[in-house]
Amino acid sequence: FDDLGILHDASHLSDESLDELLEQTSRRVVATHSNARALLAPKERHLADRHIAAIAERGGVVGLNLYGVFLAEDRPAMLEDCVRHVEHVRSLGGAGTPVLGSDLDGGFTPKDLPEELRHPRDLERLATALAARGADDADLDRFRSGNWLRVLRSTL
Numbered sequence: 662f663d664d665l666g667i668l669h670d671a672s673h674l675s676d677e678s679l680d681e682l683l684e685q686t687s688r689r690v691v692a693t694h695s696n697a698r699a700l701l702a703p704k705e706r707h708l709a710d711r712h713i714a715a716i717a718e719r720g721g722v723v724g725l726n727l728y729g730v731f732l733a734e735d736r737p738a739m740l741e742d743c744v745r746h747v748e749h750v751r752s753l754g755g756a757g758t759p760v761l762g763s764d765l766d767g768g769f770t771p772k773d774l775p776e777e778l779r780h781p782r783d784l785e786r787l788a789t790a791l792a793a794r795g796a797d798d799a800d801l802d803r804f805r806s807g808n809w810l811r812v813l814r815s816t817l
Contacts, residue, residue: 663688668816671695671716672724672762675705679712689719691812694726694762697749700742702734710753717754720815722808724762725750729773740777744790747804756800760808761787 663686671679671692682690698707708716713723725747729738732746750759761784771779777786788801796804 666816668812671708671712672726673706676709676712683712683715689721689812689816690716691721692716692723692762694724694764696726696731696746700745700749701731707731713750713753713758717758720757720812722760722812723750723754723758724760726762726764727774727778728764728769729775732775738775740775740786740790743775743778743787744794747791748794756803757808757811759804761805 667688669682669686669688669690671682671690672695674682692708692712695706695708697713698704698709701707708723716723725743726732727743732738732742747759763784765774765781777783788796788805791801791804
């Protein structure tokens with residue numbers, strides 16, 4: 662299937678399925694809306710560090726999922742939880758790996774989002790928080806859209 666130019670999305674794959682995909686394709690793989698398993702109770706819905714690293718090695722991206730229960734457990738998710746996930750992905754894959762994935766297309770309500778990010782207009786708060794933790798303008802541009810554009814342009 663590599664000759665079809667498919668961009669593979671790992672966000673809903675089990676560990677076994679993702680391992681198989683990585684064995685079967687040499688192409689770039691992305692996770693459009695997945696968070697770091699290392700920061701939550703182990704669930705296959707979140708990416709293991711080895712998978713984040715493998716996606717990064719292929720020039721792929723890992724999109725931050727804003728669904729609150731995928732950011733924090735046993736309490737409401739906060740902006741800081743989002744920052745932790747972005748920084749974790751970056752620590753494993755570099756500045757070219759984390760992107761905004763969001764998953765804001767449905768399936769949950771604004772009340773299910775981090776308290777400070779309940780509306781798309783609030784997303785700039787995430788950029789401000791990342792900047793406060795040391796992200797420069799180039800990092801923020803990559804996170805907002807630059808990394809996605811790189812991947813999509815190279816795929817198309």
